[in-house]
Amino acid sequence: EAGVVQSPRYKIIEKKQPVAFWCNPISGHNTLYWYRQNLGQGPELLIRYENEEAVDDSQLPKDRFSAERLKGVDSTLKIQPAELGDSAVYLCASSPQNTYQETQYFGPGTRLLVL
């Protein structure tokens, strides 16, 4: 079974430029998460989708970040414009359903460097 797929794996951009990350979850997984992880920290949830609905985006900086999950399968996270502080690893995860006992399966992440 294929795991969570993310692209690109690495991205280097200059500040104020836009950037987009793509995620394809494990087939059949209804719940999709976007996390941001800074060096030496645990993952921080940005947004959670149940199918195509964003059910928790309280941590998403909405002035510059946006996300979509059209058709309830793959998802895109966008930053526009990027700031130096956005440099981090952006992780996508999925789970079959969002219950409190559910395992989350992570993709390899996109490592973003903003110069």
Add this chain to the structure above:
Amino acid sequence: RKEVEQDPGPFNVPEGATVAFNCTYSNSASQSFFWYRQDCRKEPKLLMSVYSSGNEDGRFTAQLNRASQYISLLIRDSKLSDSATYLCVVNPVDSNYQLIWGAGTKLIIKP
């Protein structure tokens, strides 16, 4: 106080030794707990869930202490391949299933 706290380490442990580390959580109503493992520059992967009665998986034992609000992870007969960062994860239930992640404890097993 952070919702989930871990000693960042690193814990430097000789191969074959036993090592244990704890994770404290602030929300007494938390219902589910997990240990994830994250290798350097890799994604987190579930190591084990933590049940009220404690659970064991091979060389790994996880325990929950609700009274003192911490979970623990014990690794016996440590291997070089156990070197990683171990992330404690807690679901406070009242946060609409949003998992709260600790910053992780770095473990280095030395030959």
